[in-house]
Amino acid sequence: MNLPKGTEIKVAILDLYEGAANQGMRCIKEIIEEWADIHSYKLSYSTFDVRLKLEIPTIDFDIYISSGGPGSPLESKGTDWENKYFKWIETIEKWNNQPDMFPKKHVLFICHSFQLAAKYYQIGNVCKRNSTAFGVFPIHMLEEGKQEISFEGLNDPFYGVDSRDYQVIEPNHSKIREMRGSILAIEKHRPHVPFERAIMALRFNQYFIGTQFHPEADPIGMLMYLQREDKKKTVIENHGEEKWRSMLEHLQDKEKIIWTHNHVIPNFLNHAVGELVDAIQ
Numbered sequence: 302m303n304l305p306k307g308t309e310i311k312v313a314i315l316d317l318y319e320g321a322a323n324q325g326m327r328c329i330k331e332i333i334e335e336w337a338d339i340h341s342y343k344l345s346y347s348t349f350d351v352r353l354k355l356e357i358p359t360i361d362f363d364i365y366i367s368s369g370g371p372g373s374p375l376e377s378k379g380t381d382w383e384n385k386y387f388k389w390i391e392t393i394e395k396w397n398n399q400p401d402m403f404p405k406k407h408v409l410f411i412c413h414s415f416q417l418a419a420k421y422y423q424i425g426n427v428c429k430r431n432s433t434a435f436g437v438f439p440i441h442m443l444e445e446g447k448q449e450i451s452f453e454g455l456n457d458p459f460y461g462v463d464s465r466d467y468q469v470i471e472p473n474h475s476k477i478r479e480m481r482g483s484i485l486a487i488e489k490h491r492p493h494v495p496f497e498r499a500i501m502a503l504r505f506n507q508y509f510i511g512t513q514f515h516p517e518a519d520p521i522g523m524l525m526y527l528q529r530e531d532k533k534k535t536v537i538e539n540h541g542e543e544k545w546r547s548m549l550e551h552l553q554d555k556e557k558i559i560w561t562h563n564h565v566i567p568n569f570l571n572h573a574v575g576e577l578v579d580a581i582q
Contacts, residue, residue: 304342304578312346313358315386317370317413320353324522325369325411325515332517332566333366342574352382357389360396363404364573366566369412369515374420374427374467387421397508404580407573408509409451409566412465415503415511419469422480425500426471434463436536437523437548437558439489440501440514446485451510451568452502458489460557461501461514462523468499469513480506516565520552527552 304310312333316326330346337344349356351367358365377383390408397405410418420427439458446452452459472484485502502512526532527548536545551557 304574308343310337310342310344310364310574310577311362312344312364312366313362314346314348315358315365315367315389315414316348316350317352317368317417319370319372320350321371323369324519324525325517328515328517328519328522328562329366329368329566331519332562333570336567336570340574351386355382355385357385360392360406363406363577364570365393365406365408367408367410367414367418369414369464371413373429374413374416375429377417383417386417390418390421394506394509397506404577405508407569407576409569410505410509410511411517412513412515415513416465416467416469418505418509418511419500419503422476422505424473424476424480424482424503424505425469427467427469430466430468432539433535434465434468434539435532436463436527436540436544437461437551438463438514440486441489442486443484445483445504446502449485449502449504449510450572451565452485453568454564455561456556459561460551460554461512461516461561462518462558463488463514464526465513469503470497470499472500472503477503482506485510486512510569512565514561516561518558519562520559523558524549524552 314329333346349358393406393408396402416427419425437460440461442457482505484500485504487498488501499513501514504510533545
C-alpha cells in the first residue's frame with residue numbers, strides 16, 4: 302500500500318478510561334506507532350478525553366479507535382459525554398453513507414466503547430454479568446469471523462484478554478442484518494453454566510467494527526494485572542487457581558494474546574489505509 306509522498310495518516314484515539322489507571326491506552330499507542338514504523342508511513346495521532354473533558358474528534362481524521370473503560374455502559378444514559386459520543390457516531394455514519402464523501406472513516410470500538418455502540422444501535426441486550434470476567438480466555442469465531450479481514454491470521458479459537466462487568470448478549474439478528482452487520486465471535490461455550498454466551502466481536506457495518514475483548518492487550522500489561530491481589534482473587538474465585546496459573550502460562554505463549562495483539566489492530570489499520578490509498582488514487 303503506497304501512499305502519495307508526504308501524505309499523513311491521522312488517527313483519533315477516543316479515551317474512555319475517565320482518568321482510571323490502565324494499560325489500554327499505552328498498548329493502542331504502541332501498536333499504532335510500531336505499525337507506522339513497519340510500513341514507513343507518516344502518521345500522527347491525537348487523544349480525546351471523552352468522559353472527563355467531553356472531548357470528541359472532528360471529522361477530519363482518517364481512522365478512529367475508541368477505547369475500553371471502567372464503569373457501567375448503562376448508567377451513563379443522558380450524560381453530556383455520552384450524548385456527545387453518540388452524536389459523534391451519528392456524524393461519522395452520515396459521512397460514510399454519502400456516496401460522494403471520501404475517504405470513508407473506519408472505526409474500532411473496544412470493550413466499553415463496543416457496549417456503548419451496541420446500546421446506541423440496539424443490536425442486543427447490554428446488561429450486567431453474573432460475575433466479573435477477567436483474564437485470558439478463548440474466543441470462538443463464527444463463519445463471518447473467519448471471513449473478517451481484521452481477524453486474518455488468527456486461529457479458531459484465538460485468545461483474548463477479557464475485563465468486564467457488563468456484556469452484550471441476546472443479539473437482535475434482524476437489526477444486525479438491517480445494518481448489514483454480522484456477529485464475528487462469541488465467548489466460550491460452557492454447557493454446565495446456564496447463561497447465554499456474550500458477543501465478543503461484531504461488524505456493525507462496512508466501516509465500523511467492535512470487540513468486547515481487548516485486542517490491544519500485551520503480555521507486559523496483563524502480567525501486571527494478573528499479579529495484582531484484587532485481580533488474582535477475582536480469577537481464582539470465579540475460575541480456580543489452576544485457571545489463574547494457566548493464564549500466566551498463556552502470556553508466554555506466542556500463539557495466545559501476543560498473537561492477537563499483533564494481528565487484530567494491525568489488520569484493522571491495514572484495511573482502513575488500503576481504502577484510503579484507493580480513495581486518494
